[in-house]
Amino acid sequence: MTRLASRSVLLLIALILACSPKQETPEKNTVNIGNGSLEISNGWARPAHARMMTAAYFTIRNNETFADTLLSVSYANADDTQIHESYEADGGMMGMRPVGAVPIPANSGVELKPGGIHVMIIRPEMNLSEGDSIVLELAFSSNELQLIRIPVKASN
Numbered sequence: 001m002t003r004l005a006s007r008s009v010l011l012l013i014a015l016i017l018a019c020s021p022k023q024e025t026p027e028k029n030t031v032n033i034g035n036g037s038l039e040i041s042n043g044w045a046r047p048a049h050a051r052m053m054t055a056a057y058f059t060i061r062n063n064e065t066f067a068d069t070l071l072s073v074s075y076a077n078a079d080d081t082q083i084h085e086s087y088e089a090d091g092g093m094m095g096m097r098p099v100g101a102v103p104i105p106a107n108s109g110v111e112l113k114p115g116g117i118h119v120m121i122i123r124p125e126m127n128l129s130e131g132d133s134i135v136l137e138l139a140f141s142s143n144e145l146q147l148i149r150i151p152v153k154a155s156n
């Protein structure tokens with residue numbers, strides 16, 4: 001094998017490893033940011049087939065005396081990740097729509113949950129099965145980026 005070809009094989013292996021949900025940097029499901037001023041806990045994501053859609057949830061507690069904002073959430077192994085809110089449309093039908101950001105008031109918290117604000121994972125590359133875990137990257141206005149690892153399960 002030429003040197004270039006062996007490099008290509010190594011690159012391919014690295015790409016395969018990078019795409020596996022279980023090979024990402026392990027992070028805890030409960031994280032404290034900035035001496036515990038911001039706490040993220042109780043995260044989970046629903047199982048999904050590859051290329052479909054699913055939702056993820058977690059609780060954010062802000063122990064600071066100033067407000068914060070969840071600017072965005074991303075899952076690396078999906079086409080897109082959006083923050084959505086559920087709402088009751090005309091006729092009592094439930095719909096959902098993207099929200100730009102989620103305010104987290106001082107000394108308060110926000111719970112992302114079914115029927116409320118949630119993270120929409122759009123077209124994951126692989127099946128997300130019960131027992132798997134995924135890493136989400138959260139961006140806050142007060143901090144740069146925070147990784148959390150959350151389990152995949154059918155209900156909380």
Ligand SMILES: [Cu+2]
Nearest residue numbers: 084096118120
């Ligand atoms: Cu949604």
